Amino acid sequence: MAEIRPIAILRTPFAEKFGVPRQSGLVPAAEGRVEFLPEFAAAEFGRGLGDFSHVWLITGFHLNPPWDGAATVRPPRLGGNERVGVFASRAPSRPNGLGLSLVELLEARPGLLRVGGIDAVDGTPVYDVKPYLPWCEAKPEARSDWAKDAPEIRAAGAVVIPAELERELPEAVAVLVRQLLGLNLQPAYQDGEAGRIYGMTVAGWNVRWRGGVDGTIEVVEARPAKSDSD
Numbered sequence: 001m002a003e004i005r006p007i008a009i010l011r012t013p014f015a016e017k018f019g020v021p022r023q024s025g026l027v028p029a030a031e032g033r034v035e036f037l038p039e040f041a042a043a044e045f046g047r048g049l050g051d052f053s054h055v056w057l058i059t060g061f062h063l064n065p066p067w068d069g070a071a072t073v074r075p076p077r078l079g080g081n082e083r084v085g086v087f088a089s090r091a092p093s094r095p096n097g098l099g100l101s102l103v104e105l106l107e108a109r110p111g112l113l114r115v116g117g118i119d120a121v122d123g124t125p126v127y128d129v130k131p132y133l134p135w136c137e138a139k140p141e142a143r144s145d146w147a148k149d150a151p152e153i154r155a156a157g158a159v160v161i162p163a164e165l166e167r168e169l170p171e172a173v174a175v176l177v178r179q180l181l182g183l184n185l186q187p188a189y190q191d192g193e194a195g196r197i198y199g200m201t202v203a204g205w206n207v208r209w210r211g212g213v214d215g216t217i218e219v220v221e222a223r224p225a226k227s228d229s230d
Helices: 171-181
Strands: 008-011 031-036 054-060 098-109 112-116 124-131 197-202 205-211 217-224
Touching (some): 054 112
Antiparallel strands (some): 008 031, 197 205
């Protein structure tokens, strides 16, 4: 088989791996753009794609180190302490470093797709795009014993952005931050460490937050991220 090569580059709000949702679709406000490389940008490549509401993206974990040969991984859903086989997980550390994301197709035009619910870092290579077919790919009877429940999402009021910080954030960024912090972004083995401060760079902003003993999250800092030219 010929060596696979990217057909597009994915542009997302996530400048680094920390803060990226662990699965696609969990954060609807996390929008991305699939920017096709020139040889795949002609309108004919995407003809008819706009008739679908969702698409699969086959991507590459380009920021990961080469696979170290480990046969097992420690999924966050098991607390980061139990091991399962790499093929029984969606861990990014795997032989071929390929990812799979189901995203909402918000717009399709020649050379570009706008998608929602993305779970990848900015600059991720895209190796293929395929339409999602609910009649054969949605299986409500399917079983996933140790990952059967959707992750817990905090109530909107449990994510606190002080008024003075929220005034600084663009509205769309504030919505994105609230949705992201509704998830447990910290490593599984650090769950419950109240008061510990975490930070991420998202949508051009450096955001820092801490958890409270009651499960709330408070944003303690939000400032524009410096660009390489600053």
